[in-house]
Amino acid sequence: MSATTEQLERNFTHRFLTSLRRINSPDSKTTTTHAAGLVIRRRSLRIKRAAYSSMARAAGSHRAWTRALLSRARSQRRRQQHDVHPNYIPPAQRRKSSVKRAAAAGREMGRAGKLRGLVPGGSRMEMGQLLEETAHYVQCLAVQVRVMQAVADHFSSSSSM
Amino acid sequence: MQPCSREMAAGGLNSPTTTPPSHQFQLHDLHQIHGHFDHPSSAAAADDFLDQFLSSAASSPWSSSAAAADLIKSPWADLAADDDNVAAGNGFFDDPSAVSLAAKLRHHQINGGNNTNGNHNNNNNSKMMLQQQLLMAGDGAPAPLFNGFGSGSIQSPPHFHHPTMQPGQSFGAGGGGPTASPGKAQPQASGSAATASQGKPRVRARRGQATDPHSIAERLRRERIAERMKSLQELVPNANKTDKASMLDEIIDYVKFLQLQVKVLSMSRLGGAGAVAPLVTTAATASEGGGGGGSNNATAAANGGSSANESSMTMTEHQVAKLMEEDMGSAMQYLQGKGLCLMPISLATAISTATCRPGQPSSPNMSVLTGDVAVKDSTSATKP
Numbered sequence: 001m002s003a004t005t006e007q008l009e010r011n012f013t014h015r016f017l018t019s020l021r022r023i024n025s026p027d028s029k030t031t032t033t034h035a036a037g038l039v040i041r042r043r044s045l046r047i048k049r050a051a052y053s054s055m056a057r058a059a060g061s062h063r064a065w066t067r068a069l070l071s072r073a074r075s076q077r078r079r080q081q082h083d084v085h086p087n088y089i090p091p092a093q094r095r096k097s098s099v100k101r102a103a104a105a106g107r108e109m110g111r112a113g114k115l116r117g118l119v120p121g122g123s124r125m126e127m128g129q130l131l132e133e134t135a136h137y138v139q140c141l142a143v144q145v146r147v148m149q150a151v152a153d154h155f156s157s158s159s160s161m
Numbered sequence: 162m163q164p165c166s167r168e169m170a171a172g173g174l175n176s177p178t179t180t181p182p183s184h185q186f187q188l189h190d191l192h193q194i195h196g197h198f199d200h201p202s203s204a205a206a207a208d209d210f211l212d213q214f215l216s217s218a219a220s221s222p223w224s225s226s227a228a229a230a231d232l233i234k235s236p237w238a239d240l241a242a243d244d245d246n247v248a249a250g251n252g253f254f255d256d257p258s259a260v261s262l263a264a265k266l267r268h269h270q271i272n273g274g275n276n277t278n279g280n281h282n283n284n285n286n287s288k289m290m291l292q293q294q295l296l297m298a299g300d301g302a303p304a305p306l307f308n309g310f311g312s313g314s315i316q317s318p319p320h321f322h323h324p325t326m327q328p329g330q331s332f333g334a335g336g337g338g339p340t341a342s343p344g345k346a347q348p349q350a351s352g353s354a355a356t357a358s359q360g361k362p363r364v365r366a367r368r369g370q371a372t373d374p375h376s377i378a379e380r381l382r383r384e385r386i387a388e389r390m391k392s393l394q395e396l397v398p399n400a401n402k403t404d405k406a407s408m409l410d411e412i413i414d415y416v417k418f419l420q421l422q423v424k425v426l427s428m429s430r431l432g433g434a435g436a437v438a439p440l441v442t443t444a445a446t447a448s449e450g451g452g453g454g455g456s457n458n459a460t461a462a463a464n465g466g467s468s469a470n471e472s473s474m475t476m477t478e479h480q481v482a483k484l485m486e487e488d489m490g491s492a493m494q495y496l497q498g499k500g501l502c503l504m505p506i507s508l509a510t511a512i513s514t515a516t517c518r519p520g521q522p523s524s525p526n527m528s529v530l531t532g533d534v535a536v537k538d539s540t541s542a543t544k545p
Contacts, residue, residue, distance in 0.1 A: 035489075036489040048424055052423070118417065131386060135392055135396055137416070139396060141419040141423070
């Protein structure tokens with residue numbers, strides 16, 4: 001499957017670099033009055049979210065985990081734009097769905113429940129589909145890590161001291 | 162002759178006051194034992210019991226298979242329900258058709274088995290014969306009994322309460338609800354063992370033959386899961402585990418590891434941070450074409466071209482000072498982009514004196530800024 005892996009890699013790299021440029025270029029977000037450490041942390045969170053979203057888009061929506069990840073990202077973004085403080089989680093959301101789903105995944109026999117918690121959308125799948133989605137998810141994660149490592153190396157080497 | 166001794170002990174207890182001579186006592190108790198054998202009660206004796214019973218039993222034609230099945234089923238039901246040896250024993254031996262069974266068993270005992278431990282193996286052989294008898298009856302009802310016979314290895318009974326107790330216990334372990342199914346004894350045993358290990362399906366699957374749609378669906382599901390696990394094994398490193406549970410553990414750990422790597426890599430994303438500062442300070446950044454890489458290259462060109470290696474620290478220092486005047490956040494981002502951090506001078510002194518070794522090229526330089534804008538790195542600690 002190396003052809004599809006390469007195509008996936010190229011797709012992801014393109015999307016990821018585009019979103020990195022959007023994050024790095026100075027916009028209204030960077031000049032908000034926040035603590036310096038928080039700025040850095042928020043930026044790393046944005047990068048992480050951008051990485052996962054671009055990977056999900058690159059992988060295609062025929063996979064259940066990509067759809068679940070993208071819907072989760074969409075709801076997160078909507079909530080973040082609504083609230084002032086991005087770390088603030090509205091109590092309604094925390095009580096209702098996520099806790100129930102986490103409890104349901106945890107009630108399941110140990111290991112399978114843990115796996116459901118790790119794979120996006122895993123709590124809704126049953127065992128066979130879960131394993132299939134996990135395989136594809138692991139493949140995409142490996143590509144993601146490889147590309148991100150290459151970008152980090154490139155940036156760190158070019159901004160050498 | 163332990164059962165006899167037990168009987169004698171009972172006899173002794175029953176008549177405490179009388180003190181007859183011992184031999185008379187023994188004779189009296191032997192009569193008691195014979196009486197027991199003629200009217201089977203809750204006697205504890207198993208093997209000798211059975212032998213006595215067989216010798217004294219009147220032969221009668223082999224009863225119908227249905228009656229035999231009922232005969233066998235009731236003690237099993239009792240055994241499955243409760244651990245009451247006594248009731249089951251009574252039920253078994255009081256039935257008149259038990260006599261005919263015993264006769265048949267006696268007849269087959271002559272043909273059967275090894276005689277290493279005479280009583281016990283005779284008992285075991287009698288059970289195997291019993292099984293074959295019922296097998297020849299060919300009814301569906303006694304089929305569940307076969308499973309217990311075949312699956313459990315009948316060992317010599319540790320206690321002599323009841324001859325049917327041991328196989329009964331193995332029945333309780335190996336069998337679910339009894340279901341009518343035609344059968345061969347041996348493959349059934351292996352099939353039942355296999356299904357017992359699989360889970361709790363109510364039907365015992367034959368080898369290569371499934372009677373229940375549920376078991377077929379479940380087997381299909383398990384095969385699907387097995388092949389998915391195999392494909393996962395190729396993706397995940399360290400996949401030499403044969404156990405499904407440890408394989409799942411490995412998969413979980415690998416997914417967690419990959420997600421942690423993404424998190425760390427996103428924290429170390431340096432490119433953009435370097436781009437922020439030059440946009441503010443250096444004029445060369447105005448010509449950048451956009452994009453993190455492009456801006457970074459401009460930064461590198463601006464910094465690298467204009468400063469030698471020794472004064473790079475001063476350059477950085479000035480940049481940071483300028484950034485700190487307007488926004489602390491951008492200053493920190495610039496430092497992070499360079500792989501530098503802020504720390505108090507005292508801490509920097511402590512660290513550099515503790516870890517200072519000449520010729521450590523790979524360690525990142527440490528930049529220290531205080532209110533006096535003093536910059537110090539690890540290599541400069543050697544200077545007084």
